[in-house]
Amino acid sequence: MLEGVFRDEWGRVLASLVGFLGDFDRAEEAAQEAFAIAAQRWPASGVPANPGAWLVTTARNRAIDRLRRERTLAEKLHLLPAAEAVMDEFDDDTAVIKDERLELIFTCCHPALPLEGQVALTLRALGGLETAEIARAFLVSEETMKRRLSRAKAKIKATGIPFAVPGAHLLPDRLDAVLAVLYLIFNEGYRGRVDLGAEAIRLGRVLAALMPDQPEAHGLLALMMIHHARRRARFSGEDLVLLDDQDRSLWDPRQIAAGRAVLERALALGGRGAYVVQAVIASLQTHERIDWPQVAELYRRLVGLTGSPVVELNRAVALAQAGDPAAALRVVDGLDLDGYLYFHSTRGELLRRLGRDAEARTAYRRALDLATSTPERRFLSRRLDQL
Amino acid sequence: MQYALLVYDEPGYLDALSDEEREAAYAEYFALADDERYLGGAQLRSAETATSVRVVNGRTLMTDGPFADTKEVLGGFCLIEAADLDEAIELAARIPAARLGGVVEVRPVGLGPAGIKPAVIGTGR
Numbered sequence: 086m087l088e089g090v091f092r093d094e095w096g097r098v099l100a101s102l103v104g105f106l107g108d109f110d111r112a113e114e115a116a117q118e119a120f121a122i123a124a125q126r127w128p129a130s131g132v133p134a135n136p137g138a139w140l141v142t143t144a145r146n147r148a149i150d151r152l153r154r155e156r157t158l159a160e161k162l163h164l165l166p167a168a169e170a171v172m173d174e175f176d177d178d179t180a181v182i183k184d185e186r187l188e189l190i191f192t193c194c195h196p197a198l199p200l201e202g203q204v205a206l207t208l209r210a211l212g213g214l215e216t217a218e219i220a221r222a223f224l225v226s227e228e229t230m231k232r233r234l235s236r237a238k239a240k241i242k243a244t245g246i247p248f249a250v251p252g253a254h255l256l257p258d259r260l261d262a263v264l265a266v267l268y269l270i271f272n273e274g275y276r277g278r279v280d281l282g283a284e285a286i287r288l289g290r291v292l293a294a295l296m297p298d299q300p301e302a303h304g305l306l307a308l309m310m311i312h313h314a315r316r317r318a319r320f321s322g323e324d325l326v327l328l329d330d331q332d333r334s335l336w337d338p339r340q341i342a343a344g345r346a347v348l349e350r351a352l353a354l355g356g357r358g359a360y361v362v363q364a365v366i367a368s369l370q371t372h373e374r375i376d377w378p379q380v381a382e383l384y385r386r387l388v389g390l391t392g393s394p395v396v397e398l399n400r401a402v403a404l405a406q407a408g409d410p411a412a413a414l415r416v417v418d419g420l421d422l423d424g425y426l427y428f429h430s431t432r433g434e435l436l437r438r439l440g441r442d443a444e445a446r447t448a449y450r451r452a453l454d455l456a457t458s459t460p461e462r463r464f465l466s467r468r469l470d471q472l
Numbered sequence: 473m474q475y476a477l478l479v480y481d482e483p484g485y486l487d488a489l490s491d492e493e494r495e496a497a498y499a500e501y502f503a504l505a506d507d508e509r510y511l512g513g514a515q516l517r518s519a520e521t522a523t524s525v526r527v528v529n530g531r532t533l534m535t536d537g538p539f540a541d542t543k544e545v546l547g548g549f550c551l552i553e554a555a556d557l558d559e560a561i562e563l564a565a566r567i568p569a570a571r572l573g574g575v576v577e578v579r580p581v582g583l584g585p586a587g588i589k590p591a592v593i594g595t596g597r
Contacts, residue, residue: 195557197557197561243580244557244578244580245473245475245554245555245556245557245560245580246556246557246558247555247556247557247558249556249558251558255558
């Protein structure tokens with residue numbers, strides 16, 4: 086119970102403290118202190134009506150005490166007037182703490198930071214994950230992850246990366262960067278370690294709530310929710326299960342419905358961007374009978390938006406599902422994706438459907454050479470055996 | 473905060489432009505130099521004029537040429553005053569070399585936001 090409150094409040098509390106103190110490390114220290122005090126007191130005293138405000142006030146007071154002790158208050162605290170206004174003991178449950186999580190998101194996902202630093206910092210600062218957890222999720226040592234985080238924080242401080250929502254002229258690019266970080270976290274979750282998928286959705290929800298007029302924020306959230314709803318059907322033991330063969334009773338219908346509702350919102354806002362289109366495709370693919378020609382058409386639109394050959398490969402798959410494997414193969418053979426596993430496995434499948442078994446075998450063998458994970462290798466071996 | 477904008481470009485890249493394009497690039501440089509956030513800067517002579525100096529065991533050693541032998545060389549620099557990195561990046565993006573195949577490296581000057589002045593480089597004697 087307490088852990089749930091902590092998880093929900095961490096990002097908001099930390100954001101408020103970074104805004105107040107202008108320093109990541111100090112903010113984190115103060116937040117941790119406040120959460121520790123809460124963990125001691127709340128079980129006996131009960132959770133305050135406004136836990137976030139209580140935590141922020143407590144953390145601020147601790148930070149100010151600490152700064153006073155260091156006798157460098159005037160130098161380090163750049164907003165003394167606000168600091169003086171803080172009460173010594175929090176006694177007002179109606180106090181409203183300004184939500185500065187959006188500022189924090191844009192700071193953490195600033196493109197001047199290395200991508201892996203953006204990802205780690207977003208999970209730490211907004212998701213409230215422990216360094217050790219993040220390290221586990223990305224299969225690196227805790228030491229490495231600690232260094233990655235402190236390097237990112239040091240760059241923010243030294244280079245003057247702003248704690249602010251970018252102005253209108255910068256916003257489209259910078260929002261793209263934020264969405265890319267969240268989607269990357271989500272896709273890491275698909276590799277099935279720490280549940281980063283759920284974490285990415287939580288962050289996506291925060292972003293969509295804070296930017297209610299941005300269709301792509303809703304589009305990404307919808308996309309992640311609909312994919313996440315199918316996660317239990319994607320594996321059978323160790324084996325990868327394709328959409329066609331998935332046991333639909335393992336899907337989470339409530340999450341699919343919730344994802345669709347978010348998608349409706351994105352479409353109502355006029356969203357036609359890459360995440361919205363992908364969410365529409367994901368939604369269509371949850372229908373009992375999938376409208377493959379429409380999926381192919383949407384992939385065509387997505388190719389126009391992204392210029393990605395991998396998306397073009399997906400369009401080919403949709404064409405084949407729509408009943409035209411020969412057209413699909415023509416599309417695939419025009420692609421320059423020789424080092425890509427799914428290029429070869431898709432070719433193999435299309436050739437098989439066209440009755441060209443020998444060529445299909447060659448393609449599947451090439452795919453098998455490129456496979457790195459056990460489920461992928463087993464899946465491809467099975468396909469090869471069936472030929 | 474102060475930032476140094478270090479402009480790396482391919483030598484002679486301006487010569488490869490048409491007269492109009494070159495004029496436009498100069499005009500952009502002049503406009504930047506007129507910006508109130510521009511504190512100073514200079515264009516450097518070609519890398520062939522460079523001498524790299526180091527002191528080893530009290531002896532001053534020198535080699536002909538720039539420190540790093542790369543296709544793009546440090547061709548100039550400016551010092552600017554900007555509110556934060558985003559503003560510095562916007563100014564950096566206005567340097568024509570950035571869109572003409574070069575790169576502008578943005579580096580904060582000094583020892584960080586605390587406002588500590590950079591140490592004076594010298595022997596201390």
